[in-house]
Amino acid sequence: MSSGVKPGKYFVQGDEAIAEGAIAAGCRFFAGYPITPSSETSETMARRLPEVGGICLQMEDELASIHSVGAASVGGLKAMTISSGPGISLKLEGLGWGIKNEIPYVVVDVQRAGPSNGVATRVGQGDLYTIRYGSAGGNASLIALSPKSTQEAFDLTIECFNFSEIFRCPVFLLTDETVGHTRELLVIPEESELKVVKRIKPTVPPEKFLMYPLDTPGVINYPFPNIGEGYGICVSPYTHNSRGYASTAQDIQEKMAKRLVFKVTENLDKLVRVERQKMEDAEFAVVAYGGNARPAIAAVDMAREKGMKVGFFRPIIIWPFPDREVLKVAEKVGKILVCELNIDGQLSREVARAAKGKAEIFHLGSGGVEPHLPAQIFNEIRRLYP
Amino acid sequence: MATTIIKDFCKGCGFCIANCPKKVYDLSEEMNKKGYRLPNPVRIEDCIECGLCDLYCPDFAILLEKTKKKPHTQGKEGR
């Protein structure tokens, strides 16, 4: 199968770049429901997926989208769905099915101002904890990457698909309306430069294969056989043993919980992706992610012009949260200013947790609708510095 | 006709006893491990091989070996 994308330079929105990234990664099933500000991705997929022989369906609701995406992956196709805050809330049960059965697929959240329906067409950053902890029952880990630009939207979508196959789980692309709707340069590389992870298949016969490796919780790059491949797979929303048979036994529940958490937490080194700018001699750090990273970087530059030793840190991997890298920042600087588009403090809470008291943490919040202005962030830096 | 009741599949629902047109089965005193009283084909000589007991059984606990008609499924060995 060829990559399905044409190398070259394009001037597109982040939402469209996500669609191209998915196709480049081998996604051949997409199901979604219209919701601003993600609809452009669905519309691009509707146009482009049939061109590469893929299946694109507008389902009857958000739940049907995620459930059919998980099922299509069980059926053998790389699959993706997309939504925004209110729709992600609806998808959480389906996400649980994917997590529990270790099904690879990608979910994109183009965050908008909330809570509830909020402002459909404008940016917000309120879903950090929703995607991580919103699905029932805990006992799971989550992988989520967050782009700050159209180019990253393309690149990280491919990375999300790759992680989903390596870790055999749903992976989130956590983006926002600013990135989704900003038109800028996208460079699609030659096919030979694209790094796409293929689905791993078992090398042992069915009677020797365990669908869910509960006894080796930390193992990754584990095979994922699909229907019709002779493995008699069993996929179920209930707690099940290694063969997929439902169980109420305490030891099975324990093993399953550990499997779903440890497979990510024991492989953090493979996941860490961060951005640092001007951190070498920084005494003050600004932290932001997604579309709000752009004004933060600009504000840091403004501060540097005034002679302030300010640096910028961005988690590209949002979950699992890059604790070790944030701790290093906290040990280096005296103060960290976290700029995010919510008032309740989500990213700042994670930074404070990871910092373990090694630095003072400040939260510059905004309800959303607009990203922070560089001047807003710069004024706050000036107020708090040193 | 030969009839075998697969003891540990039977759940004592009584369908075979109640619905046999020739009243071949009685309720036995014998119980399986789960405490279900098993059916006993005491009047097997009256059996007309209708196969209703097999179809009525929700638990695949009745094995029939038809002598008059061709069986609709093959084999009865376990796996």
Added chain:
Amino acid sequence: MSTVGETLNLLHPLVAKYLRRERMPHMACPGCGIGQVVHATLIAVDELGLTPKDTVWVQGVGCNSRITYSTWVGDNVDAHHGRMFAVATGLKMARPDMNFICFTGDGDCGAIGGNHFIHACRRNLDVTAILFNNGIYGMTGGQVSPTSPLGAVTTTTPYGNIEDPFDMCKMAVAAGASYVARWRSTDFKQLSNSIKKGIQTKGLAFIEVLVQCPTNFGRYVLKSSSPQEVIKYIKAHTISIKDAEKLPPEELKGKNLIGEFVHHTDRQGIVERYQQFLKEHQKE
């Protein structure tokens, strides 16, 4: 000669061929009609020559899934409550070459899964869906369901159900399914033939089966846990489509019609549509 024998190596031929020995006996209560429907399904599968390699069993949540999930020796995909049709859509579109026998329940399909049910019919998804309609939420202990009769006493309608029941076959017909039928779990021959017909029909085959639930419907609604009593009740409240045509509407109140409602042999399912669509639009 007859024996009441130890099981050890004896298996019903259909179990030996199609079900996982270690999962038997299945989880159904004594006298539950679901086992009879599974038997009819296996007869249909056997007579059509379907195999565990080319056929997947899909389920929702409820007695429908607890009894059929991981029982079939091939692939089993059990969805969340109500999402069976959505999951079946993803599976079938990814593997249009495979057969899917999908099980659901009156709560799974008629309540929480209503939306997916309607759209699976509208899309005419090429799978065979078998609805175990026992008129109650059995797995969770006897709550009222969208198909519980008016006046039924259940754990969540202790003073009697004041809502009218849902006619799911009518909904399936209205929404566009190719093949729609209703039987009772004791209509053995008609049921297995109907399932065969459904499997062979293009588009969605929706086969509703009225099944007896002695444990919950029997105890709460009929005040009797005798499986035979529930079967008698079902028979007393059903009438064939043919016989119903001769009666005025008042005499049909509280009765479920039994038989085939529609059988469109030429209605395209979404799979065929999509394959034609790709022929037109695929560039590589």
